[in-house]
Amino acid sequence: MSNQRAYTNIDEYIAQFPAEVQVVLQKIRTIIREEVPIASEKISYAIPAFALNGYNLVYFAGWKRHVSLYPIPKGSAEFAQTVEQYADGKGTLKFDLAQPLPEAFIREVVFWHVENNKLRVAVKQAKSRKNSNNTSYE
Numbered sequence: 001m002s003n004q005r006a007y008t009n010i011d012e013y014i015a016q017f018p019a020e021v022q023v024v025l026q027k028i029r030t031i032i033r034e035e036v037p038i039a040s041e042k043i044s045y046a047i048p049a050f051a052l053n054g055y056n057l058v059y060f061a062g063w064k065r066h067v068s069l070y071p072i073p074k075g076s077a078e079f080a081q082t083v084e085q086y087a088d089g090k091g092t093l094k095f096d097l098a099q100p101l102p103e104a105f106i107r108e109v110v111f112w113h114v115e116n117n118k119l120r121v122a123v124k125q126a127k128s129r130k131n132s133n134n135t136s137y138e
Contacts, residue, residue, distance in 0.1 A: 010041050010048040017062045024067050024101055028060050031103060035110040053121045058113045067101075069093040073112035082108070 088094035
């Protein structure tokens with residue numbers, strides 16, 4: 001059901017859906033907010049997203065029969081096995097609205113996004129230090 005209307009915030013995005021889908025989208029939003037309270041909310045690629053340390057962390061979207069989280073983060077081997085249950089195409093986790101929302105798994109998805117974000121920030125900082133150390137003053 002997600003369309004390409006230009007939403008200015010997540011509340012507007014969620015409001016377009018039927019009440020039963022709104023409840024699920026709000027639950028996903030709440031889980032992300034609980035797991036990463038310092039992340040900022042935004043609309044990116046016409047869907048809700050959370051950003052951390054200057055990088056988009058996780059996206060979510062509503063559809064007629066399911067909700068999705070994007071992208072699939074890198075994680076442990078055990079996490080990868082669980083991902084297989086929900087993976088739908090490259091980079092998408094799909095949760096059927098007719099099934100209970102796997103809240104614990106969504107929390108784990110957010111955890112791995114945060115861990116990957118920390119690594120990304122550390123790599124950027126290391127490159128920045130390396131570049132500043134290579135500056136010649138001759």
